[in-house]
Amino acid sequence: MNDTSRQASVRLRIPEPTAHTDLVAAAGTRCVAIAGEARRPDLDENAISVASMRDHVIRVLDDEGNAVGPWAGALSRSELEAGLHDMMLVRSFDARMLRAHRQGKISFYMQCLGEEAIACASQWALKPGDMNFPTYRQQGLLVSSDYPMVDMMNQILSNTHDPLLGRQLPVMYSSKEHRFFSISGNLATQFVQAVGWAMAAALDGSDAVASAWIGEGASAESDFHSALVFASTYQAPVILNVVNNQWAISTPEDFARGAAATFADRGLGFGIPSLRVDGNDYLAVHAVTAWAAERARTGLGPTLIEWVTFRVGPHSTSDDPTGYRPDVAGQFPLGDPIDRLRQHMVTCGEWDDTRQTALQESVDQVVSKAFEEADSFGSVMRGDVSSAATMFDDVFATMPPHLVEQRAQFERSQRLQNEGS
């Protein structure tokens, strides 16, 4: 290594966060999309044919709020209002949880500021019986399927009513009933499990579809590639969602993507039709998810979708992004999905400021009321938790002798402690 005669002719490319000083420009170079311009492929088009759209990001809403092009027009007025409602409810929920964190009521939280459209619209495009395999930033899936908000809060508070009995970090929800697979916290593992679930549905003769979720950063994991090879080989009925919010904690998308390709390009080598979509455009998210779900349901196999968006907030409450990127507080470098849908509804003559204000008050009230109720069940910070002995439950379907013994030991030690104090 000390041989000075060596020429440094080979230099590694080490992407640096600081290269992204102008966030809007950096994101924009890969994300400029002209609304309505991307064509809508036939359901049975192959991956190579679909790849001819690789320079396009599918976008329906133009800058004036008009829905344009071949992907527009699927949603009714009430569905649009439901979409706006869901996204605003998610944002209000996030804001309340962040406040609870600042108040010291919860230990940890992960918001999805700026990414609300992706999970909310996607859920509306799926059917009962389908299953999502989410990451930690898809709270919109639960909110859009009317999962009780108070139970989300109970989970975050790890209180006496936590459906997961205090076993999981905040936001690692699970609800089979609301087609939301248990969040692992380990990255990418769920992506290949979703493919297995989809394969099982097909083997079982069901037309149910699995929707797999991953961030662009975690797509560097081996399990992402495992998922693609299994999905492709067996033509599993699965939607492979890659949420590209540009940042994996402090590392920009360059690390996972490599030097040139987009994340959608990953699908091409596996023969999986892959699309890039404006993830901040509720109408585009809904239309493309419905298209992919229809492909899956009719036996045409997997679809990979890269949702182009921007992580407006920190990675989590434990993260301070000003250490690695310019402060974007209050900005939405790729647009605000809520404001864009609102503007569309106004343009259509179906919405106004009065209704907007009323809806805002209504969702804030729902969140306040839910938190009041959840807070009344206490929190881990105040010691209001499920019985500790429940940690021995659910390790196995039936408790084996060694755990029966350990639970008895635990209870004995608790008793002795209590007697001593």
Added chain:
Amino acid sequence: MPAMTMIQAIRDAHFVAMERDSKVVVFGQDVGFFGGVFRCTQGLQEHFGTGRCFDAPINESGIVGVAIGMAAYGLRPCVEIQFADYMYPAYDQIVSEAARLRHRSAGDFTAPLTIRMPMGGGIFGGQTHSQSPEALFTHVAGIKTVVPSNPYDAKGLLLAAIEDDDPVIFLEPKRVYNGPFDGHHDRPLTPWSAHPLSDVPEGYYTIDLGSARVHRPGNDLTVLAYGTLVHVAQAAAEETGIDAEIIDLRTLVPLDVDMIITSVVKTGRCLVVHEATRTSGFGAELSATVQERAFHHLEAPVGRVCGWDTPYPHAHEWSYFPGPDRVGQAMRNIMDEQMTGVIA
């Protein structure tokens, strides 16, 4: 009843499980069309169709991850990892996912799957076809670990594993696939047909996971063994003339502690044997369990004979393998109460 090899017994267990429950699906590298490199799944695809038994890409993480998704859906996958040595890419899916899914979702989602893996050495397989990674599984909360030593047990245990509502690691000691190998590699292998445990009943039966078996009753010394080493221990007992009681553990988690302690209390001496490396091996757990529960009955320290703490060698396989000579010597040492130094 026809005598079966362990391979035939495992194959038969698959047939019975798949006949009984249409939710049982079988897949893995080479297991479908070809029937597995060890032939354990031969005929399944032909009989049940490609929807029940199929080949998989060479991707262990994918095989187990897909199986977890299928199990969460409601199927009962039984998958094969071609060699336990190839398991490591799947380890995250096993440890972080399959093992914890029930617990982390408070019972909302479960992963009833069986992961079969040929394990152990003695086949001239070098370091990538000889490992015994059982302790990497027994250390993990939420999975069961099974190691059969003979055809009868293999069938009953595999049927129980597939039926079990939790993930089960099913380790198959490949050196005894075709006969009860006793460690004498320079002698002809006795075929299973000459062994009573090759008498495998037709149809359905199970052996409870968590039940051990007295392989050879005795009074002087308890030997705790599983897999290939059960037969090695038997040879060592016969060759030394020591009246050893050999316990075939069959399941490592859950462990049949009662049978172990009952035997040690009777004999007052205990030797633990396994092929895996010694440090932090399952033998350490067994040894600790015995001294915690039977300390005052012990007349000598608990001994361990294990693989050396080296990678599994190719040319020096028989210097590595804990054969009947080493096991027999350790048995003599314990009987002689030579308590100075390491008993091995």
